[in-house]
Amino acid sequence: MARLSLQAKKELALNLISVLEQTYPNLEMTLNYRDAWELLVGGILGAQTTDEQVNRVTATLFVDYPTVYDFAAASLKEITEAIRTVGLYRNKAKFLSGSAKIIVEKHDGIVPQSREELLALPGVGPKVASLVRGDYYQIPAVVVDTHCGRISRLLGLADKTDPRSIELELMKVLPEMAWIKWGHFMVTHGREYCKARCRNCLACPLSDLCQYPKRKTVQKELIAARQQNQESGCF
Ligand code: SF4
Numbered sequence: 001m002a003r004l005s006l007q008a009k010k011e012l013a014l015n016l017i018s019v020l021e022q023t024y025p026n027l028e029m030t031l032n033y034r035d036a037w038e039l040l041v042g043g044i045l046g047a048q049t050t051d052e053q054v055n056r057v058t059a060t061l062f063v064d065y066p067t068v069y070d071f072a073a074a075s076l077k078e079i080t081e082a083i084r085t086v087g088l089y090r091n092k093a094k095f096l097s098g099s100a101k102i103i104v105e106k107h108d109g110i111v112p113q114s115r116e117e118l119l120a121l122p123g124v125g126p127k128v129a130s131l132v133r134g135d136y137y138q139i140p141a142v143v144v145d146t147h148c149g150r151i152s153r154l155l156g157l158a159d160k161t162d163p164r165s166i167e168l169e170l171m172k173v174l175p176e177m178a179w180i181k182w183g184h185f186m187v188t189h190g191r192e193y194c195k196a197r198c199r200n201c202l203a204c205p206l207s208d209l210c211q212y213p214k215r216k217t218v219q220k221e222l223i224a225a226r227q228q229n230q231e232s233g234c235f
Contacts, residue, residue, distance in 0.1 A: 067109075152186065202226065
């Protein structure tokens with residue numbers, strides 16, 4: 001399947017956003033947080049862990065350590081113990097402790113807004129930096145996690161494979177006002193229709209626009225499934 005031109009991608013993006021807005025009118029952030037620090041903590045803890053698991057841990061973590069100052073004052077052992085039900089907890093405890101200390105010592109306890117300063121914090125990569133900038137500070141940013149990268153490629157909006165390159169591709173084709181929402185759309189759409197191991201293209205509201213069902217091999221399977229009146233399947 002030929003790659004789309006930049007202009008074609010821009011037009012496709014507008015149409016996709018229109019359908020996504022109708023499909024998910026009440027899009028909600030899945031992490032629980034009250035301020036930028038708590039969102040940063042949720043983002044760091046979220047690596048290779050579900051948001052549900054992160055929320056379970058932070059429900060008590062944020063009671064025991066209510067501010068960034070409390071995290072900075074806590075010992076590494078205490079933080080490690082408090083998050084031990086999360087995967088990779090030893091590394092994540094180091095990241096939380098290190099980030100809290102830098103934020104308290106260098107930024108007067110306030111989570112920085114600039115991408116460079118966020119990326120300088122331990123455990124903060126492009127995804128978490130964009131999450132904090134977009135969702136908390138409302139600075140236009142595209143959050144590219146595995147769902148967003150995978151589905152954006154299937155849709156035809158991105159061609160690259162590494163998250164930073166996909167983020168730059170999406171920033172070129174999505175209208176800026178949709179940057180923050182896009183990552184949430186992709187996570188929700190991945191959960192509802194476009195799972196990594198089972199894409200339900202037959203029921204998917206984006207199927208007329210998405211480039212994946214247009215691939216010849218997939219088309220054959222879809223036609224066969226429709227002829228058998230299947231309502232769902234894996235493609
Ligand atoms: S049409 Fe299929 S591949 Fe495309 S977004 Fe929908 S489920 Fe995913």
